Amino acid sequence: xxxxxxxxxxxxxxxxxxxxxxxxxxxxxxxxxxxxxxxxxxxxxxxxxxxxxxxxxxxxxxxxxxxxxxxxxxxxxxxxxxxxxxxxxxxxxxxxxxxxxxxxxxxxxxxxxxxxxxxxxxxxxxxxxxxxxxxxxxxxxxxx
Amino acid sequence: xxxxxxxxxxxxxxxxxxxxxxxxxxxxxxxxxxxxxxxxxxxxxxxxxxxxxxxxxxxxxxxxxxxxxxxxxxxxxxxxxxxxxxxxxxxxxxxxxxxxxxxxxxxxxxxxxxxxxxxxxxxxxxxxxxxxxxxxxxxxxxxx
DNA sequence: TTCTATACTTACCGAATGGAGAGTGTCGAT
DNA sequence: ATCGACACTCTCCATTCGGTAAGTATAGAA
Numbered sequence: 001x002x003x004x005x006x007x008x009x010x011x012x013x014x015x016x017x018x019x020x021x022x023x024x025x026x027x028x029x030x031x032x033x034x035x036x037x038x039x040x041x042x043x044x045x046x047x048x049x050x051x052x053x054x055x056x057x058x059x060x061x062x063x064x065x066x067x068x069x070x071x072x073x074x075x076x077x078x079x080x081x082x083x084x085x086x087x088x089x090x091x092x093x094x095x096x097x098x099x100x101x102x103x104x105x106x107x108x109x110x111x112x113x114x115x116x117x118x119x120x121x122x123x124x125x126x127x128x129x130x131x132x133x134x135x136x137x138x139x140x141x142x143x144x
Numbered sequence: 145x146x147x148x149x150x151x152x153x154x155x156x157x158x159x160x161x162x163x164x165x166x167x168x169x170x171x172x173x174x175x176x177x178x179x180x181x182x183x184x185x186x187x188x189x190x191x192x193x194x195x196x197x198x199x200x201x202x203x204x205x206x207x208x209x210x211x212x213x214x215x216x217x218x219x220x221x222x223x224x225x226x227x228x229x230x231x232x233x234x235x236x237x238x239x240x241x242x243x244x245x246x247x248x249x250x251x252x253x254x255x256x257x258x259x260x261x262x263x264x265x266x267x268x269x270x271x272x273x274x275x276x277x278x279x280x281x282x283x284x285x286x287x288x
Numbered sequence: 289t290t291c292t293a294t295a296c297t298t299a300c301c302g303a304a305t306g307g308a309g310a311g312t313g314t315c316g317a318t
Numbered sequence: 319a320t321c322g323a324c325a326c327t328c329t330c331c332a333t334t335c336g337g338t339a340a341g342t343a344t345a346g347a348a
Contacts (some may be wrong), residue, residue, distance in 0.1 A: 034267045035192070042186040042263065045234060048179065061325055073308055077326065087277025097315050098324040108273055115266035119186070120257035123178045129252055130181060133231025150320045205295055216337055219295065242294040 040086070045079040047070055047116060053089065054103045054113045060102050088112060157164040184230070185256060189215060197233065197249045198257045232256060251263050 040046075045068070052067040053059060059067060065076055080103060083089045088109035094100040105113065146226040155157040161193055189212070197203060203211060224247060227233045231252035249257065 030268070030271070032247065033271055033309090035188075035263065037267045037271060038191065038263060039188050040241060041267070042191075044179070044183045047182065047186075062323090073326070074328095075306065075309090085278050085281040086274050087281075097313090098322090099314090099326080103202070103326065108270055111270065112263075114264055115262040118259040118262040119256075122256055123181045123185070124174070126252055127174070127177055127181060127256065130230050133252070134229050136165075137229040206293095217296075218338090219296095219336065222336095241346085242292090243296080243344090245295065 009144070041088075041112060042116075043079075045075050046083060046088075049076075049079055049083065050088070050105070050109065050113050052117065053103060054110070058104045060100060060104055064103060083109070152275065173253060184226070185232075187223075190218050190227060190232075191260060193220075193223055193227065194232070194249070194257050196262070198254070202246055202248045204244060206248060227253070 005119040028082075048068045048071070049064065049111060056063075056067065060074070061080075064080075065071060065073065068076065080089065080091070084091050086108075087106055089103050090106055092104070094102070192212045193208065196208060200207075201205060205220070205224075208224075209217065210217060212220065212259070213224075224233065224235070228235050230252075231250055233247050234250055236246040236248070238246070
């Protein structure tokens, strides 16, 4: 993102984690689980919700719907449930009428946000290069 | 990953990129493009191919198929085409019979691999925590 | 002559994804 | 009495994803 919603502390934590990673521990079962977890977590809406919450701190349902452009109610609910189940966000229900529900990131969610920061930056920095590569590729394909 | 397939140089480059990121440049169109690019790039097979190539350097089609467990020919071809189009990999065709085609990461692809490294490490480090969160969530749900 | 290896491509089909839109329950305001 | 706000939930439908299986082209081996 141009707008970097993750705190310097969160990034520092992520970097510390990276630095302290043990060099070798090749367990295929762990590998499979990690792949699965990444598949779960690296989806469009999850990443956008993550960003919105990292930026605003505390949001209720409709505010979140506005903050995540293009999301449908269905997808937002679904994404929020999954993220809650995975321990990435906390859901705070105020038993009032009309209903009021607030969402915020947990420590775990903040950590993930920081980890994704690198990818976001990569995308931002290499956007043009990727677009050029695509143009070149399509041109080559058109020649044939 | 337990196995970290990305070179220290690539990681260093990614970290340098992060450090030098300008603090504010909020263009919603860029934002949309970045989101789109991430959606394109953060998919299961792309990430597994990225990892396999980072680890082995140079692989031909059937070797890749073996290195990426569970991938079908169709998905592998599709993924490789997309990655080539996006400039993440180079496809080297040797005009011999039987055909011989080799794939390797470009600089761009290496950069993306390094960027994803953080997410991978996060997943590895927080796997247990996520699983606990899920268990707790499901228990709470069962109570109701 | 038939078989094998390689790197695909194409056709088909079921499963999963995800959007649109309507319905739900309750309370306060009009 | 009806309406709107809120946070969903449910149903229907189109699109996409992804697997299986078969086909293609070519040369050397059996």
